[in-house]
Every structure is written in C-alpha cells, then in structure tokens.
Amino acid sequence: MAAIFTQTDRTTPMRSKEKIDYTKAPAYQVLDEALFCDVAFVGRDGAPRVLPTFPVRVGNTVYFHGSTGSSLGLGAAGDGLPVCLTATIVDGLVFSKSWFHHSMNYRSVVVHGEARVVTDEDERWNAMRALIERMSLGRSERSREPSAKELSAVAIMVLSLEEVSVKARSGPPVEEPDDEPITHFNNGVAEVKTVITGRL
Amino acid sequence: MAAIFTQTDRTTPMRSKEKIDYTKAPAYQVLDEALFCDVAFVGRDGAPRVLPTFPVRVGNTVYFHGSTGSSLGLGAAGDGLPVCLTATIVDGLVFSKSWFHHSMNYRSVVVHGEARVVTDEDERWNAMRALIERMSLGRSERSREPSAKELSAVAIMVLSLEEVSVKARSGPPVEEPDDEPITHFNNGVAEVKTVITGRL
Known part of the structure; x- marks a missing residue:
C-alpha cells in the first residue's frame, strides 16, 4: 500500500477536493524536482511574509537555508516558526474552447509545520x-x-513532512458539452518544460 | 528617470541589501514572465497559508483568480486581506569552487498589500x-x-503594486581569493530556461 500523509483540517481544501492527493511519493517528487520553494510565515507585525529558497528533501524532512540574520533565520531559531512551504511545477498551459476552462497542468505541494534551525x-x-x-x-x-x-x-532550517498535500491537474482541457461541436475554436495543451544546460 | 517603488520597512531586507531593487521595470518583468506566483496570507487560525495562482499585471496592479468558495476568495471578500505575493524566475544554477558560494541566478519579486475581490x-x-x-x-x-x-x-482578486521589491542575482560565481588558484575544482553557471511548446 502506498505511504500516505494523515489528512488534517489545514490540508483539506474548501474546493476542488478531487485534485488533492495525500500519498507521499508525488509530494516527494515535486519537492525533489522544483528548483525553488516558497516559505510563508507570519511577521512580527502580524502580516504575512513569503520568501523563495532552495530546498532539499532527505527522507521525510525538508531542509532549506537562509542567512542567520534574516527574518526567517531569526524567527526559526529556538522554538521554531510556524511556516507554510509550497513548491510548484507547471507542466502545461491548458487551452479550452471557453475562457472558463482555460487552466494549467501543474503539481503543487503544500507543507504545514514548524521550521526550526538545525543545531x-x-x-x-x-x-x-x-x-x-x-x-x-x-x-x-x-x-x-x-x-x-x-x-x-x-x-539551515528543517521542516518535518507530516502535514502535507499535493494538488495537481493533468490531461486535456475540460469542455462544456455545448462547446464540443464548435470547430472555429481549437483546444489543447502547450507543454511547459524546464531545461538546464551545462550542469557542472 | 526610472519609475521606482517607495521603500518601506517591509521591503527593506535585514541582509543582502545590495541585491534589492525598487525600480518598477524589473518588477513588472518578473510578474509578466513568471508562470505562477505564490500568495501568502494568515489563516483564521493565525497560521500562515500560501497558494500558487496564475497572475496578470495590468499597469500598476496585479490580478489573480481563485474559487469564490476558497479560503483566499472568502478572505479577500469585503474589506480585503493582507497578503504577500511573490513570483520567482530561476535563470541559472551557480557552481562555485566552494560549497559556500554555490548559488542561483534568479529574479524574485515580493509584493505586500491588501488583496480584495473585484466587484x-x-x-x-x-x-x-x-x-x-x-x-x-x-x-x-x-x-x-x-x-x-x-x-x-x-x-478575481486585485492587488495594487505599491510596496514592492525585486531581489536578483546574476553573473558568474563568487570565489574566495584563496580558491581562485585551485584548478581541480571548476566553476560556472548552468543556464535554466523554461520552454513552452505549442501555445494555441
């Protein structure tokens, strides 16, 4: 049986529940593939903050780094800092015959937890x-x-992968039955790829 | 003279101040080029949330969409919701002769403000x-x-571009003077490109 994350209130969306997955493998894959993740936290003024950083997953934990003097580094020292980390990979632009069903193919992982500085x-x-x-x-x-x-x-900050979900879309565009016969509007998916050249 | 955003406490970093830019043109470019942005906000439980979405910039405002029943859509109805929006483009992986100076070339925009639902x-x-x-x-x-x-x-949510900064890195790796003569470690930049095929 596939390893799964335990679903919580925070990882249960209010909409599009059918797009949510709690199995570990796809979550790990997004974290391993994404070139950056965004870490959100609440600033000392109570307002939201979000910073991009380069993550690495080791087993069931994620590590990321920041300056020791940054607001994130300072906040995560000691008892830890509640964060929401997300990483997203865009796989395609989805062109429908209707404005409404234009979409993207993507895989997006969201992690809730306490980040703490590794000592x-x-x-x-x-x-x-x-x-x-x-x-x-x-x-x-x-x-x-x-x-x-x-x-x-x-x-170096660490975040345990416990409260995790993946939201994803794949496949061709959705069309309303009334739009299917329309031939003067075309549809399809434009593939999005990230190409890295000359890795040392 | 280049149009610039007014610097505020929130857009003044504690570190790496030399990488921060407040001119509007590069901020607009990142928002126009990125395939997604991440919107962070504070949930009703006081914990941070962050969601990816597809943005569009029109003049000095950013629009993005969500379901009317989503936590973001509900939160931004009425008086608006304090958010922090970020969009990042990775341009290269930077390989140095030292672990410490490994880095990325990137352009990242951060916007602070109140998102509200467009009525x-x-x-x-x-x-x-x-x-x-x-x-x-x-x-x-x-x-x-x-x-x-x-x-x-x-x-459809709107966020005015007032409190905005861009953090960016470009160019070759930094090397410590002592590392420069080392020839058994090489260095350089691996270019990262996003390729979209078959746009309709």
Whole structure:
C-alpha cells in the first residue's frame, strides 16, 4: 500500500477536493524536482511574509537555508516558526474552447509545520551536503567544504513532512458539452518544460 | 528617470541589501514572465497559508483568480486581506569552487498589500480577458466568453503594486581569493530556461 500523509483540517481544501492527493511519493517528487520553494510565515507585525529558497528533501524532512540574520533565520531559531512551504511545477498551459476552462497542468505541494534551525552539527553538515548534491550529483566532492566562518553565516532550517498535500491537474482541457461541436475554436495543451544546460 | 517603488520597512531586507531593487521595470518583468506566483496570507487560525495562482499585471496592479468558495476568495471578500505575493524566475544554477558560494541566478519579486475581490463588472471582465491574453495573445477572441453561471464561480482578486521589491542575482560565481588558484575544482553557471511548446 502506498505511504500516505494523515489528512488534517489545514490540508483539506474548501474546493476542488478531487485534485488533492495525500500519498507521499508525488509530494516527494515535486519537492525533489522544483528548483525553488516558497516559505510563508507570519511577521512580527502580524502580516504575512513569503520568501523563495532552495530546498532539499532527505527522507521525510525538508531542509532549506537562509542567512542567520534574516527574518526567517531569526524567527526559526529556538522554538521554531510556524511556516507554510509550497513548491510548484507547471507542466502545461491548458487551452479550452471557453475562457472558463482555460487552466494549467501543474503539481503543487503544500507543507504545514514548524521550521526550526538545525543545531546538531552532523545534521547541519549532512543537510548542506544534500543541498549541494541536489544541484548536481557528486558536486560536494568537486568543491571545497565550508570553513568555520562560512558555516557560521548559514542557517539551515528543517521542516518535518507530516502535514502535507499535493494538488495537481493533468490531461486535456475540460469542455462544456455545448462547446464540443464548435470547430472555429481549437483546444489543447502547450507543454511547459524546464531545461538546464551545462550542469557542472 | 526610472519609475521606482517607495521603500518601506517591509521591503527593506535585514541582509543582502545590495541585491534589492525598487525600480518598477524589473518588477513588472518578473510578474509578466513568471508562470505562477505564490500568495501568502494568515489563516483564521493565525497560521500562515500560501497558494500558487496564475497572475496578470495590468499597469500598476496585479490580478489573480481563485474559487469564490476558497479560503483566499472568502478572505479577500469585503474589506480585503493582507497578503504577500511573490513570483520567482530561476535563470541559472551557480557552481562555485566552494560549497559556500554555490548559488542561483534568479529574479524574485515580493509584493505586500491588501488583496480584495473585484466587484466592478467591467474591471472583472477586463481582468479575466487579461488573464486569457497572458496565456496566449489573442486567445480571448479564439475562445468562448464566460456565461453568467461561469462568471459567478470565479473570484478575481486585485492587488495594487505599491510596496514592492525585486531581489536578483546574476553573473558568474563568487570565489574566495584563496580558491581562485585551485584548478581541480571548476566553476560556472548552468543556464535554466523554461520552454513552452505549442501555445494555441
């Protein structure tokens, strides 16, 4: 049986429930494939904040980094900071015969939880290596390890993957029955791909 | 002189101040180019939420849509909802001779403000047309306009571009002077491109 995340109030959407998936494999895949994620938190003024960062998943946890002096790094020190992390991959633009059914094919993961700064030295080192390895396999051996001064400038944050959902759409456009016979409007999906050239 | 956004406390970072830009043109460009943005807000439980959505910029405002029954759509009805919207484009993976200076080339816009549901019928219609046109120029004429029923299912939200900043990195990797002579570690930038095929 597929491993699944336990559904909670926060991971139960008010609409489009049929697009939501709680199995772990697709959530892991989005986190492993996305080039960045966005981390939302509540600022000290009570207003929402969101910052992009480069994540890496190791088992059932996500690590991301920030400056030790950033609002995110400071907030996540100590007891941790409630965050909502999301990563999205756009797979296609969906063109329907009607404005209403224009859409996108995408896979989007949302993670709720408490981010905290990693203090264990081994865990920090392994997370940093995993971040470098995610950029290019074997790269941690093909570049210099951090100095003590460099280490002290980076906050590595960890978020456990417990409260997680994936929302996704795939396939051709939806059409209303009345629109199907219309031939002067065409429909289809334009594929979206991310191409990386010259990875070192 | 270039048009600029007024800098505020929230758009002044605690670190990496040299990477921040308040001119309007690059902010507009990221919003026009990104295939999705993330909208963060504070849920009724006080915890952060973030949702991806497809935005369109018209002049100095951003429109995005959601279901009228979604938490975002409900929250933005009436007086409006404090949000933080971000859109990011990754331009390259930056490989340095040291772990520490591995980075990304990117352009990321952050917008703070109050999102509200558009109630003016003309503004709604124009925003919906702009969303379709952004998917493909002329597409609003090559597909059926929405019915009254379809119109009632969509919440169009508007966010004014007032409190805005762009954070960006470009160019080759940074190297420490001591690392420059090392020849057994190479460095460079792997270009990242988004390719869309078969736009209708």
